Amino acid sequence: MDQGGMSGSTDTRIAPIEALTRKSLWLSNWMIHHANHIRPNVDGVKVGGHQASSASMAAIMATLYFGVLKPEDRVAVKPHAAPVFHAIQYLFGKQTLEKLQNFRAFGGAQSYPSRTKDTDDVDISTGSVGLGVAFTAFASLIQDYVRAKPWADKSRPEGRMVALVGDAELDEGNVYECLLEGWKHGLRNTWWVIDYNRQSLDGVVREGLYDRIEAIFRAFDWNVVTLKYGALQRAAFAEPGGDRLKKWIDAAPNAVYSALMFRGGAAWRERLNDEIGDQGDVTALIARRSDAELAELMANLGGHCTQSLLEQFEAAGSDKPTVFIAYTVKGWATPLAGHKDNHAGQMTGAQIDTLRQSMRVREGHEWDKFEGLADPAAIERFLAEVPFNTTAPRRLTSPAVATIGPQLVGIGATSTQTAFGKILDAIAKTDSDLARRIITTSPDVTVSTNLGTWVNRRNLYAAREMVDVFQKEAIPSAQKWRFTPEGQHLELGIAEMNLFLALGAAGLSHELFGERLLPIGTLYDPFISRGLDALNYACYQDARFLLVATPSGVSLAGEGGAHQSIASPLVGMAQDGLASFEPAFADELSVIMDWAFDYMQRSGDARPDLADWPRDVTGGSVYLRLSTRSIEQPSRSVDKALSDGIIRGAYWLKPPTPQCEVVIAYQGVLASEAIAAAAAIGGDRRNVAILAVTSADRLNAGWHAAQRARLHGDHSATSHIETLLAEIPHRAGLVTAIDAHPATLGWLGSVLGHRTITLGVEHFGQTGTVNDLYAHFGIDAAAIENAARSIIAPHSRHGH
Numbered sequence: 115m116d117q118g119g120m121s122g123s124t125d126t127r128i129a130p131i132e133a134l135t136r137k138s139l140w141l142s143n144w145m146i147h148h149a150n151h152i153r154p155n156v157d158g159v160k161v162g163g164h165q166a167s168s169a170s171m172a173a174i175m176a177t178l179y180f181g182v183l184k185p186e187d188r189v190a191v192k193p194h195a196a197p198v199f200h201a202i203q204y205l206f207g208k209q210t211l212e213k214l215q216n217f218r219a220f221g222g223a224q225s226y227p228s229r230t231k232d233t234d235d236v237d238i239s240t241g242s243v244g245l246g247v248a249f250t251a252f253a254s255l256i257q258d259y260v261r262a263k264p265w266a267d268k269s270r271p272e273g274r275m276v277a278l279v280g281d282a283e284l285d286e287g288n289v290y291e292c293l294l295e296g297w298k299h300g301l302r303n304t305w306w307v308i309d310y311n312r313q314s315l316d317g318v319v320r321e322g323l324y325d326r327i328e329a330i331f332r333a334f335d336w337n338v339v340t341l342k343y344g345a346l347q348r349a350a351f352a353e354p355g356g357d358r359l360k361k362w363i364d365a366a367p368n369a370v371y372s373a374l375m376f377r378g379g380a381a382w383r384e385r386l387n388d389e390i391g392d393q394g395d396v397t398a399l400i401a402r403r404s405d406a407e408l409a410e411l412m413a414n415l416g417g418h419c420t421q422s423l424l425e426q427f428e429a430a431g432s433d434k435p436t437v438f439i440a441y442t443v444k445g446w447a448t449p450l451a452g453h454k455d456n457h458a459g460q461m462t463g464a465q466i467d468t469l470r471q472s473m474r475v476r477e478g479h480e481w482d483k484f485e486g487l488a489d490p491a492a493i494e495r496f497l498a499e500v501p502f503n504t505t506a507p508r509r510l511t512s513p514a515v516a517t518i519g520p521q522l523v524g525i526g527a528t529s530t531q532t533a534f535g536k537i538l539d540a541i542a543k544t545d546s547d548l549a550r551r552i553i554t555t556s557p558d559v560t561v562s563t564n565l566g567t568w569v570n571r572r573n574l575y576a577a578r579e580m581v582d583v584f585q586k587e588a589i590p591s592a593q594k595w596r597f598t599p600e601g602q603h604l605e606l607g608i609a610e611m612n613l614f615l616a617l618g619a620a621g622l623s624h625e626l627f628g629e630r631l632l633p634i635g636t637l638y639d640p641f642i643s644r645g646l647d648a649l650n651y652a653c654y655q656d657a658r659f660l661l662v663a664t665p666s667g668v669s670l671a672g673e674g675g676a677h678q679s680i681a682s683p684l685v686g687m688a689q690d691g692l693a694s695f696e697p698a699f700a701d702e703l704s705v706i707m708d709w710a711f712d713y714m715q716r717s718g719d720a721r722p723d724l725a726d727w728p729r730d731v732t733g734g735s736v737y738l739r740l741s742t743r744s745i746e747q748p749s750r751s752v753d754k755a756l757s758d759g760i761i762r763g764a765y766w767l768k769p770p771t772p773q774c775e776v777v778i779a780y781q782g783v784l785a786s787e788a789i790a791a792a793a794a795i796g797g798d799r800r801n802v803a804i805l806a807v808t809s810a811d812r813l814n815a816g817w818h819a820a821q822r823a824r825l826h827g828d829h830s831a832t833s834h835i836e837t838l839l840a841e842i843p844h845r846a847g848l849v850t851a852i853d854a855h856p857a858t859l860g861w862l863g864s865v866l867g868h869r870t871i872t873l874g875v876e877h878f879g880q881t882g883t884v885n886d887l888y889a890h891f892g893i894d895a896a897a898i899e900n901a902a903r904s905i906i907a908p909h910s911r912h913g914h
Contacts, residue, residue, distance in 0.1 A: 180497075277304075363412075616633075779807055
């Protein structure tokens with residue numbers, strides 16, 4: 115371990131932090147060993163746990179948590195360092211022994227830190243795709259956004275958003291996309307600490323990576339702090355001949371350094387003597403040290419030295435974004451140190467026993483918090499005074515914002531995209547708390563997704579006022595692009611990953627910063643797939659937002675096949691934490707949006723896996739799939755029954771009779787085709803019903819919830835779709851139609867066993883008119899009518 119005091123430091127925190135580093139290192143390694151080799155493995159599947167990747171972060175994390183961080187700071191922990199995080203939380207008293215003993219088991223500490231699955235103090239969920247890194251940048255932007263508003267409580271101190279980054283995570287493209295966005299918006303209060311162990315999953319990283327990393331961050335105006343040498347190394351460099359040793363270290367290739375770390379002190383001595391030769395002072399410097407001391411010296415990189423870490427963290431006092439490139443060794447202070455196969459490697463029983471003895475941990479006392487420490491009482495006193503170890507809750511709360519009711523926007527032919535813009539404009543006109551708490555954002559498609567009128571009324575957000583040059587120069591424009599700290603629209607570049615990361619950060623503002631926001635993000639529906647990782651990640655964190663995707667489907671005919679969305683309703687159905695809707699009419703949309711603002715703020719504690727509707731108590735985010743195609747709007751009043759049906763996922767647009775032979779069920783913009791088909795058949799028959807589906811997602815999940823409830827003994831449980839379809843005879847058939855993949859509605863026939871014909875789009879579209887493409891894919895009125903008649907005809911013949 116580091117002997118930081120050798121360089122003359124008088125910081126009294128160094129010794130206790132080093133002791134807690136050792137405890138964190140031991141507990142994290144023992145946690146993984148216990149999960150893989152001691153706890154019974156009933157199914158024989160590998161448990162895993164990343165001992166080496168955890169070890170490289172031990173000193174960095176201990177120094178931050180036990181010495182540097184304040185309660186208002188937020189941290190995204192490198193996913194493979196989760197065991198160290200759980201160990202630190204255990205030492206703080208915020209994680210239980212039972213959870214550690216069940217690491218990577220059901221109900222135990224999670225493999226990667228999780229806001230929703232872990233019970234300890236996780237700020238930001240992290241996983242295997244580098245998204246936690248970029249998330250910190252957007253969290254910092256949202257913190258600035260909130261603090262710029264006149265309604266915000268500014269008594270809380272600003273926090274620093276900290277990402278602990280594996281060097282291999284820097285291969286992830288979203289990291290660099292967010293750097294550009296951060297530069298545009300004046301990013302502040304963000305630290306990224308790179309665990310530069312120069313090893314990835316499969317081996318040692320390429321030479322020269324450091325130079326590229328440094329250049330990139332400097333280009334985006336970040337401070338770059340290099341933590342290469344520990345206090346032991348710096349003291350050695352100050353000895354006669356030390357400059358020669360430093361020169362050798364700087365020139366050593368990554369692979370050579372890693373290999374010698376694994377081989378140990380004798381190998382270091384042999385290589386140094388061979389390559390430096392008989393150089394007098396430097397040879398004496400090496401000779402003065404035993405093999406163990408030489409190995410300790412060469413392992414004393416900046417990322418493992420408490421003194422060096424404290425000095426550099428505390429010297430970075432400004433709010434300018436800062437990246438710390440901390441040189442480390444993967445597997446540091448364990449028998450796995452430096453081996454190129456150590457990513458998935460685990461210590462043997464003999465190796466863990468050697469580590470246990472070096473930590474002075476007695477057998478049977480492996481889980482004891484302060485076992486092996488020289489002065490446990492002093493460590494307990496130190497922990498009680500650690501700034502980060504507050505008893506106050508760090509997960510904040512904010513009161514719910516009252517909704518203002520559906521904003522109806524008239525009748526006549528219109529599209530749901532146009533209606534969305536009008537509804538948001540109607541909200542913007544109000545002096546409501548709802549309007550003040552909305553933040554909109556879009557990846558360079560603000561105007562074309564109908565956010566223009568909202569932005570004109572509520573302005574764009576920027577940390578400093580910026581005038582609209584076109585307006586200043588008296589050039590006519592429908593858009594008034596005024597940037598102001600009080601603005602409520604965050605304009606983003608075209609990267610969809612950034613959109614979903616921004617929505618995730620804004621959607622957690624109430625818990626991270628104590629001020630509730632109601633984020634609305636818009637994008638083109640076909641491009642949801644570009645950001646699915648970040649969308650899934652935002653939902654996994656339980657962020658709350660309204661996602662408005664428009665235009666959609668092959669109705670976007672003129673743009674060609676690459677711009678036509680087919681699978682997005684299935685994404686909406688499958689994505690946990692996201693309630694998806696596809697309304698056909700403006701009044702449906704107004705009801706859904708009003709409900710969504712409430713749903714986004716719910717926080718009930720009911721078990722979501724067995725609730726009547728899985729997330730109606732706990733809430734979540736909402737996805738709207740809208741269209742640019744105008745259709746005639748029904749002239750009707752929206753009563754409670756209709757409103758309830760819209761929210762539950764379906765209602766009868768044309769109710770069935772006891773003689774009903776066919777039901778046309780549609781979702782979204784195909785309402786006009788379904789109505790036309792029913793009218794054509796209705797000219798000679800009166801037995802066609804029309805089911806308006808507003809949310810296949812809500813219907814399907816409600817059906818599954820009812821099935822589960824019945825399996826658990828609640829035999830009276832009935833879902834909304836079962837109630838609706840019970841009104842039609844069993845002999846009747848269903849025709850489902852959607853401008854998307856037919857599987858979205860194809861399951862309806864399974865609910866009560868009705869024969870079903872499913873119409874939809876299964877292949878890439880092409881350029882053409884809407885009528886051309888609807889006819890081509892068989893979803894126009896004629897195709898729906900033909901399918902319905904094919905269901906009716908056999909019964910007619912049978913009747914004769």
